[in-house]
Amino acid sequence: MASISIRNLVKRYGSFTVIPDLNLEIADHEFVVFVGPSGCGKSTLLRIIAGLEPISSGDLYIGDKRVNGVQAAQRDIAMVFQDYALYPHMRVYDNMSFALELRGTPKAEIDARVKRAAALLHIEPYLDRKPKELSGGQRQRVAMGRAIVRNPKAFLFDEPLSNLDAKLRGQVRAEIKALSQELKTTMVFVTHDQIEAMTMADRIVVLQSGTIQQYDTPETVYERPANQFVAGFIGSPAMNFFPVEWRDGRANLSQGATAVPLDDAAAGRLRQAGNAVLGIRPEHFAVATDGADGIAIDVRLVEPLGSDTLIHFDLAGVSAIARVDPSLRPKVGDRLGLIPQPGKTHLFDAANGQVLR
């Protein structure tokens, strides 16, 4: 078990800088998820922690030890790869025992630890099989088993669920979370799936272009996004953004003359800024009982999900979505009045995208 500390880390490939200057502290026993779009540097960062990529400059500490020049083999880190990376020629048992054998662990202890991990992951019946004889989900468990038996300082997961089907992904996601609570080990998990990030993490690192956009708990990242990028990336469907301005003593959409009903705090911030980008999550619209209230929209598309219904509409040149109660049963072409829920709107600086507080 160990904390991970990254200080002023820079990673370059030739003249191309992937990570310009990154600082990050991961506490002991913490489950941290790196999330961001493709190419944001999240996997590179994970591989740097694992020792599979050298650091261009800066420092990396695992526990109290600076590990910049330490080989992956000596870092005592376990990693689960996207394609599982099991050893195809070895049985499941040998895949799991290999690292312990390399460390000279006594045979009896290896056996006990492999069997304990196999029981934990429900893979005991497959110990004598080769990886090619297993399903994707079973291979995934073996890959986790291979990590668990080592009792490492930290676990690293590189998009381990992306090759599983949707149902299995949900199941394994819950299992990894349960495992993290049971093992109480530092875990770093990379994903581009914000649902995985939200459901599993103690804290989320949202990355874009090798820069941390926000590092906080899932609740805070969702409720108080630091900037427009985070607000748009976390949440599904994504947050709606409308350019707004303070005009004639009230908030208006920048395009057209539609007034936007904002609570006092948000209205105050907009008045001060003059103009901004208004962010409203689809689930934070209320439907006005009287059609004349709120922002009038015409329903363009309806997606009934069962638990709720998504309404697509265009407003001030922006394509937007509202999540409403399924009992409403809206139809294409209906006119509805939408009211942003008080306290649930976000205002971002129109120039730099930072949240206005």
Next chain:
Amino acid sequence: MTDAATADRWIRWLNTMQLVLAGVLIMAPTVWMVLSSFKPSFEVTAYPPTLIFTPTLDNYVELTRTTPFLSYALNSLIVTAGSTALGLLFGIPAAFAVSWTRISWPAILTLAARMAPGTLFLLPWYVMFRQVGMIGSYTALILSHAVITLPIVIWVLLPSFDGIPRSVFEAAQVDGCSVTRILWRIALPLVASGVAVSAILAFVFSWNYFLFALVLSNGDTKTLIAAAFNFIGEGSTQWGALMAAATLIALPPLVLAALVQRWLVSGLTLGAVKG
């Protein structure tokens, strides 16, 4: 009958003809060689050639009676096995290193060496080996034949190593393996069929190589293929014995190729397509 069916029939017929032609071109000299080795000596060069004859082992008896055939065979075996082992010893780590580092120039260099005419190496080697008194030694022959075996091993194994997902090696690194251990414990078992194919190809090419043994060997270390050359004399050539020798020389590579022909094809294309 439709046009398409006629075209299909023509294509099948042309394919068959092509195979027959290729078969005749490849097999005719071999069949001629084998048949001639069983003919009485005077019938080997008879014109027109005799197709009906009484088979005899006289040529083989003559061969073993007049030449130290078995000792030449042993020389061939020592040189071929030695150079194949040397090729594997250096070729396996070299191919792995090229695959691992993705620096390909060393592999290209060995290929260029293989493409170059043997005479390019022969003279410098002859001078060097003579200076250190190694002409006629097995060591000189084995070292010279490594020019043949090493590129084969490297170029057959390179796509095999490249075909292993990088993450498997990285998993081994994280598990605590050094690069050397990754080679022996992870990579090598995964390319075992490639190693077998490269070993067989190296063996066959080295066994068949003539030039180095002709110049660098002596009476004690002469290989079969160089020794067979002695049967061609200025005045008289022992055609029957020569055919018997050629048949026996060709036997090991043919048997090896036949035994592993399925592997050979898959081994040569290993890694071309990721599974």
